[in-house]
Amino acid sequence: MPERVVIVGGGFAGLGVARRLERRLPDADVRLVSPDDYMLYLPLLPQVAAGVLPPTAVTASLTRRLTRATFVPGRVIGVDLDRRRVVSTSITGRREILDYDRLVLAPGSITRTMDIPGLREYGRGMKTLAEAQFLRDHVLGQLELANASDDPDERALRCRFVVVGGGYAGVETAANLELMTSGLARRFHRLDPSQVQWHLVQHGAQLMPELGPRLGEDTRQVLLRRGVHVHLRTSLASADDCSVTLSDGRRLETNTLVWTAGVSPNPLVSRLGVDSEEGRLVVGADFAVPGHPEVFALGDCAAVPDLVAGNGAVCPPTAQHATRQAPVAADNVVASLRGRRPRRYRHRDLGLVVDLGGPDAVAKPLHLDLSGRPAQIVTRGYHLVAMGAPVAMARVAGNWALHAVAGNSSVRLGFLTRSSGRLAEFEHTDDYLTPEQACEAAEQGGDPVPGATADVPTTTGPADRAR
Incomplete structure (x- = not known):
């Protein structure tokens, strides 16, 4: 046998x-x-x-x-x-x-979810392939609905996006999606790109503390230059279908809450x-x-x-x-x-790398602090090598090159027709024996x-x- x-x-x-x-x-x-x-x-x-x-x-x-x-x-x-x-x-x-x-x-x-009112019902994750694709569909849909609306309050609601979690996943999600929405917003003739707002909420005193204070601050400065609102020493208090409330009492009206606060x-x-x-x-x-x-x-x-x-x-x-x-x-x-x-x-440990999209990145290979273009080269080179499979490496490198030339696509795949794509639909934790x-x-x-x-x-x- x-x-x-x-x-x-x-x-x-x-x-x-x-x-x-x-x-x-x-x-x-x-x-x-x-x-x-x-x-x-x-x-x-x-x-x-x-x-x-x-x-x-x-x-x-x-x-x-x-x-x-x-x-x-x-x-x-x-x-x-x-x-x-x-x-x-x-x-x-x-x-x-x-x-x-x-x-x-x-x-x-x-x-990792917490006992926060409304989190599982209205939050969106970034842990699975399906969640990432659902999030893309949702964000594109919000821009399209805002462009079609004549109500300024509805436009503001749909153009505000909140990401909770200042670790690698949260920072990379906010940075990459901000680049996408700022570029696509210019294609909607009824939408002012300045209306698109991204908020990154971090309970700690700095972003990605594992990278050290220098690279954490470099990352914050990159996000601030792009217009991302970075809220440090702040956490999520509650959420509902049209807003989130932060620990400092601020209420942000939004239809998009992305939860990346750990695993x-x-x-x-x-x-x-x-x-x-x-x-x-x-x-x-x-x-x-x-x-x-x-x-x-x-x-x-x-x-x-x-x-x-x-x-x-x-x-x-x-x-x-x-x-x-x-x-x-x-x-x-x-x-x-x-x-x-x-x-x-x-x-x-060989170090950590964080891709912020475009020419921006931060990296700490072998305890050496890098930012900007040098960090981007190290980051993308590391990802290609770490994937291991030659076919996957070729796909990624080819799509990076295509994106650099052609930019982003604004096509939704239609996932949101019958599903919400929220955490409650993706996280199955109650049937283990x-x-x-x-x-x-x-x-x-x-x-x-x-x-x-x-x-x-x-x-x-x-x-x-x-x-």
């Missing part, structure tokens, strides 16, 4: 582990479970929302990248650690069971019944889960010790670490199956979820097929 390895998640970490195991365990039954059939390059998502890059340019097809491993389209909602079984929901709605000898957990993270580990982590640290699984430097040597966790969902920083620090949830953790985790899966000694993960529920589901086998299609077969592991 071939060794069974189940990988949860198709991001940088999950796909990296699968591709490594294809070479190291050519005869194993390796299955990668993910609701999406692509790996998303998250750092370039703001450029998708701004129309600089098409959605396909920032993805890598899982079926194209995997040669021996089996891609299972579904979402893992529970794990029975005692019986070594994974419970997932297929994209058809059918519940499926997968047996494993080794389990690799890399489900990534979700948007949280996938809810699956908190339902496993094992130790966690601020929502991330506690693991060793070899990625093994204490008490369960057959289970490994890495990426955004795992608190992997940072051996370089020391003093009990853990690796930050970045694409850079997820990419480099993957081959070590895969080698340790092989080592555990072969009775060999595992490797410990150690990586020195507790350890007891996962155990019960594993005993029952592949029972359909209510409303599921009845003729879709249940996926089982080789052990079940043999029985």
